[in-house]
Amino acid sequence: MTAPNATMPLRNAPIDRLAIALSGVCAVHCVLVVAAITAIPIWGLGWLTAPHFHEWFLAAALAPSAIALLSGYRRHRSAVVVAMGVLALALMALAIALSTLEAVSPRGESVVTLSGAGLLALAHWRNLRLGRCGHAAH
16 A cells, blocks of 8 residues: 555545534534523524434535545545544434434433534544644554
8 A cells, every 4th residue: 555645635624624613513503402492492493403403414414524534544544533433423323313212311412412523523623634744544
């Protein structure tokens, strides 16, 4: 295998940045929904508590995360970054499953979702850092 090329352009940096921003939006959504659950309908923001909101958000995160993390892997060869991304997406899917099965409270779902979103943001941040530095994982 050839070593990663440190001069390769960071074509996926915008995707990593988008994924980090989406993770932030997810975190804000979870905190605000839990904090303002009674006021949301009054403010006309009931769609934020729609049953499929988390499924839509996870679906939106899948493609950009896969593209950015896998192409970043080709550059820096850090399997840890990809594993973090996969675990993060799995946590987000687990939160949806637990909620659907009513096996967890809304607060518990938020904790699992926030853990996944935070880990996903960390994976993309690490992907950016490794790609920018041109380091190969050893």
